[in-house]
Every structure is written in C-alpha cells, then in structure tokens.
Amino acid sequence: MAAYLISRDGLFDLLTRVTDSYSVFVPVRRGEKRFFTKFEPSSSPEESSKEMENGRYVIGEVRTFEPLKIFYLRSRGIVADGFEDTVTRAEQKPYCIVGAKACDIKGFKVQDRVFRDDEYKDPFYIREREENLIISADCASVIDTCYCLALHVNPYPEESFDINLSEMSAGFVAESGSEKGKRLINENASLFQEAKAEHIAERDEQRKRIAGEVKKNIKANDIPDQDRLKGVIEKNFNAPIWKEEAETCVECGACNMICPTCHCFLMYDQMDAQRMARLRVWDSCMIKDFAQVAGGANPRDHLWMRLRNRFEKKFDYFPKIGDIYACTGCGRCISACPAKIDIRRILKRLVENV
Amino acid sequence: MYNSHNPYRPIETAVLEVNTETPTIKTLKLKPKEPLEFETGQFIELTVPGVGEAPFTPSSKPLIKDTIEVSVMRVGKVTERIHELKKGETVGLRGPFGTGYPMDDFKGREVLVVGGGCGFAPLRSLMYEFFEHSGEFKSLFFRGGCKTPKDFLYKKEIEGWSQRDDLDVRLTVDEGDGEWKGNVGVVTTILDGIPMNHAEGIAIVCGPPVMMKFAIKKLQELGFKDTNLYLSMEKNMSCGLGKCGHCRIGTYYACKDGPVFRYDKIKSFPNIWD
Numbered sequence A: 001m002a003a004y005l006i007s008r009d010g011l012f013d014l015l016t017r018v019t020d021s022y023s024v025f026v027p028v029r030r031g032e033k034r035f036f037t038k039f040e041p042s043s044s045p046e047e048s049s050k051e052m053e054n055g056r057y058v059i060g061e062v063r064t065f066e067p068l069k070i071f072y073l074r075s076r077g078i079v080a081d082g083f084e085d086t087v088t089r090a091e092q093k094p095y096c097i098v099g100a101k102a103c104d105i106k107g108f109k110v111q112d113r114v115f116r117d118d119e120y121k122d123p124f125y126i127r128e129r130e131e132n133l134i135i136s137a138d139c140a141s142v143i144d145t146c147y148c149l150a151l152h153v154n155p156y157p158e159e160s161f162d163i164n165l166s167e168m169s170a171g172f173v174a175e176s177g178s179e180k181g182k183r184l185i186n187e188n189a190s191l192f193q194e195a196k197a198e199h200i201a202e203r204d205e206q207r208k209r210i211a212g213e214v215k216k217n218i219k220a221n222d223i224p225d226q227d228r229l230k231g232v233i234e235k236n237f238n239a240p241i242w243k244e245e246a247e248t249c250v251e252c253g254a255c256n257m258i259c260p261t262c263h264c265f266l267m268y269d270q271m272d273a274q275r276m277a278r279l280r281v282w283d284s285c286m287i288k289d290f291a292q293v294a295g296g297a298n299p300r301d302h303l304w305m306r307l308r309n310r311f312e313k314k315f316d317y318f319p320k321i322g323d324i325y326a327c328t329g330c331g332r333c334i335s336a337c338p339a340k341i342d343i344r345r346i347l348k349r350l351v352e353n354v
Numbered sequence B: 001m002y003n004s005h006n007p008y009r010p011i012e013t014a015v016l017e018v019n020t021e022t023p024t025i026k027t028l029k030l031k032p033k034e035p036l037e038f039e040t041g042q043f044i045e046l047t048v049p050g051v052g053e054a055p056f057t058p059s060s061k062p063l064i065k066d067t068i069e070v071s072v073m074r075v076g077k078v079t080e081r082i083h084e085l086k087k088g089e090t091v092g093l094r095g096p097f098g099t100g101y102p103m104d105d106f107k108g109r110e111v112l113v114v115g116g117g118c119g120f121a122p123l124r125s126l127m128y129e130f131f132e133h134s135g136e137f138k139s140l141f142f143r144g145g146c147k148t149p150k151d152f153l154y155k156k157e158i159e160g161w162s163q164r165d166d167l168d169v170r171l172t173v174d175e176g177d178g179e180w181k182g183n184v185g186v187v188t189t190i191l192d193g194i195p196m197n198h199a200e201g202i203a204i205v206c207g208p209p210v211m212m213k214f215a216i217k218k219l220q221e222l223g224f225k226d227t228n229l230y231l232s233m234e235k236n237m238s239c240g241l242g243k244c245g246h247c248r249i250g251t252y253y254a255c256k257d258g259p260v261f262r263y264d265k266i267k268s269f270p271n272i273w274d
C-alpha cells in the first residue's frame, strides 16, 4: 500500500474540497471529551492552519464520545412513509467521517452482519455504508477506559476505511484502504507527497507506543484477553455476579446507546396529517419491556437478567453465530454508566469464576 | 420469501370482514394490495396506521393467495385498536416472516396436533394444509383445550372436524359449563391412549407457553422423541427480520429461525418458557 504525507494545511484543504460532495464531520475537543462536529471550511488559509494547530479539530487523539454508528443508523430515523416504498432522505449529502478510530471500525463487523450481510437487507444502512466516506485515524493517545487490544483490535484502523491518517510532527501519513480513497488521493494529488521512510518509522513508533499504553491499561485493570472468554457466559449463567453487578443499575440504557456494536431498535408509528411515518429508534435491552410480549409475559423480568442478557448477546451469541465478540474495547459503556457498572470488572469476574 | 425493497414498509391492506369469535378474540379477513403468500406457521405484522404493529400467524389457508385471515386476541394497545376496526378500513401488512411448519417432514408419518387457547389460530391454517394433503399422512390426531367452552376459537368449525374420517378430534376445557359434555381438565389429561406409535410419531404443540411446557413434558413421558416435537414460540416480535433484537432465543431469532422450532434445537437454551 502506497503511503503519502499530507500536511495539516493540506488536510484542511482536502476536507474543504470534500464538503462539495459530503457533509464532513471532524472530532472537536470539549473539556476532556471529543465530539463529532460539522467541519466548517474557513475563508483564509491562515485561519485554517490555525484551526488545525489550535487543536480545535482533534483527528488523532482518541475515540469520540459518540459511537460511529450515529452516521449509519440514526438514533431516530424514518424507515417507512405511509405505504410508499421509498423514504425521502432528510440529509442530502452523504457523510464524510474524519478521525474514526479502530474500535469504532470494528463495530462495523457487527453492524454489517446484522444490517448488510444478513439474508434480509436493510436498505437504509446499506446506502450509508456505500455512500459515506471514512477518513479514519490512528489513536495518538489513550484514555484509561481503552482496552481494545484485549478484544484483538489494534489501536489503528486496518480495514473498512477509505483513507487512514496517522498524525505526526510533519502532518499525517495517509493510506488508502478502498478504491474511493485511492481516487480521492489521486484527484487531489497536489496535496499529497510520498511518505518517506522516516515518516513511516515515526508512525510505526507511535503505533507501538500507543499499543504499549493500551496494554498497560489492560494489565492495570486485569482485563481478560478475549481468548479467555470462550464459554464464560454459559459457565456463569447462574452465578451471583449478575445480581451483584446489577444492584446499582438505574435502567437508563446508556450502555447500549453508546455502544458501537449494539444494534437493537424499536419501531413506532406516528400519524402526521393523515400520513403514517414509521420511525426506528435505538433500543436498549436493559429496559424492562424489551422482551416483554403483548400479553405481559416477560422472559427477563429482573434487571440482573437483562444485564446478563446484554453480556450474553455480546460474549456468547455473537461468538457462536458469527465468530466475533460484539465488544470493541472502546470503554464507552464504562464512562457512560451512572451506576459505575464496569464491563472490565465483570469480564474479570466471569473469567475468574470458571 | 420476503423481497420487498424496503422491509419496514407495510403493504396497504383492506379490512374485508370482522368476526367476533370469543369475548376477547376477533377474526379479520384482509386483502392486501399486493399478493402476500405465506407458508403455514409463518407470521405477518399487522399495522394499524399511526398506532403500531403487532405480529400474528394467519389462520387461513395458505393456498388462498389474495386474502388472509388473522385471529386477534385483545391484549394491548395495538390489539385494542384492531378490535375497533370496521369493514372497509385500511391497515398495513408486512411479511410473511420466519420459518413455518416443515410439511414435507411430516409426510407418511402419524401426526398429533395439540392446541391451547389462542394457539388454535395458527393451527387452523396447519389443519387446512393437512386436510388438503390428507392422503399423504399416516394418521392425524387433534387434541385441543381452552379455559372455558366460551373461549373456543372456530368452535363450529372444529366441531365439524369430528365428522371427518381422516381426523381424530378430542377437546377439553379447564372449567365446564352447563352445556359442556366433553372432558374437563387441562390438555395434558387427554393425551393418554392415543392410538399411534409414540416413538415414531410427530407432535405439534401450539398454545400459551405454560401449556406448551407441560404438553412437551407429557409427550416426552409418552415416548415422543425431542426431534419429533414441534412448537411455536411466542416472543416479542417486531421487525421480523432478525435485526431489532427483541425476539432472541439462545442463538436464534424467533422471527427468522422460528416461530416454529423443533424442540431439540432449542431445549438446551435456558429459560425458554419464560
């Protein structure tokens, strides 16, 4: 794979050009967190380089607060408009997502399986997957909730991107990962130069350093490697862990909403001026009525059963049906949980209890 | 096979007839604008515009392709609204979804059908299939139970079945009334002594979860093999596409891999009856 170098200003130019055909989103730091924010091309080049350097846009660093799935499965979106076969799309341009991280990219493996590669196709998801542009980035820092490597995800994207960026002193090393990415580089060739051996060396050095920090996190928290997770849910099905861990849960569902692999949704219909709109909203398996049938029977009546189910889905169901653990080690559910229910602690307890 | 471009879109459907079956169950005859072919045991999602969707297994003949009948028990918001529907109103249909009864696997076999309460709806469609191919099965038994005689779905029709010489029917109620002359007791009390080879026979069970649980237990005691037992799992079905996640049983989705399951395929999953 050919590697290129693009300067910070060059990238700003590239993104400015891309706004013609895409709605571009770039991570911006607010406090300790990073959020995808709509990219605003500025009028003068001086201003633009300032934007990049002031650290307004944080392309390297670490994962955003929101999961990447927000661009593929809107948290609330229309999936049927009356009895019409097509649905008018609110957003006209497809998305270009900049700075997506490896853990989020792994989320595609689960979402693709459900919405794209299954016997039943989801036309809305597939359209986003086909039309959106992903300019991903290596992690350039680590936060204490990161444990991607335990789930065998390296902290730099290796697939499912159009272009990947590795931030460094001279700008970014850029590599294409798709035809779309290649084309974008070729069409804007003046912004790119060939990366030199020293750039590649700097990138590889940084990758090693970041991986080392994630490993330190894993060690410090004693997080089991996914190789040790096989069968732990079955073995702990009746263990007291679930009741103990669910004790403080307030059933907010944040752990599901924020998770890049959680795919469950709820459909509800709205009547508007005699026209029916069917909406799809993210749903949470932690909420009491998730599996309850119309007659009232509920297979998971208690919170601890729902907590167990959440882990079962991620660490038993998906490995069994798709040979994949539906966790990317992004750590979002840890920071999102108001009850301090920590997936790292639960995984550790599960492994220790077999 | 479901092949619409947008799988979430319902097909515009006219309500042709509404019939009251029992105090809580009504049967609707529906005519979708586009033909909707189903296999017995598969289910559809019925939309009341602006109110929502609910899953039902058609109770009509799969052979009839332009209309479809569903029996709806009033249990929640959507079904309440369905009970208010009148002839001529417009609803929506999606489907069919899931895996129905493997009719070919039943050919040449002795078959026992055990139904309880609202389970009669899907079973009526199944019985039509059996009647249609009557000569292809070695023998056919129907054992059905309801709470009280008033709760019998398709009462007249089922009574008519007792005249057929290709079927052996027996019914029971949990609680009789002045007029009831049949057996009183839960359905498992009429499963003894059926003149069929239990070890080789097929048994198909459909009804409320508790009823299925006890029926399966009884059938196992009688010598039926788990690989010859079929049941229909009631889960919180919504999308029908194996995507929304609501209906998972172990490694399956009831909406896709079921609702009809062979018992041996799901028996190892914990708490399947809850």
Ligand code: SF4
Binding pocket: A255, A258, A259, A260, A261, A262, A314, A326, A327, A328, A329, A330, A331, A332, A333, A334, A343
């Ligand atoms: S379960 Fe938690 S750590 Fe794993 S992918 Fe989901 S949000 Fe991230």
Ligand code: SF4
Binding pocket: A248, A249, A250, A251, A252, A253, A254, A255, A256, A286, A336, A337, A338, A339, A340, A341
């Ligand atoms: S985020 Fe925490 S409190 Fe909220 S549902 Fe999940 S586990 Fe429970």
Ligand code: FES
Binding pocket: B236, B237, B238, B239, B240, B241, B242, B243, B244, B245, B246, B247, B248, B253, B254, B255, B256
């Ligand atoms: S009904 Fe949505 S997954 Fe089964």
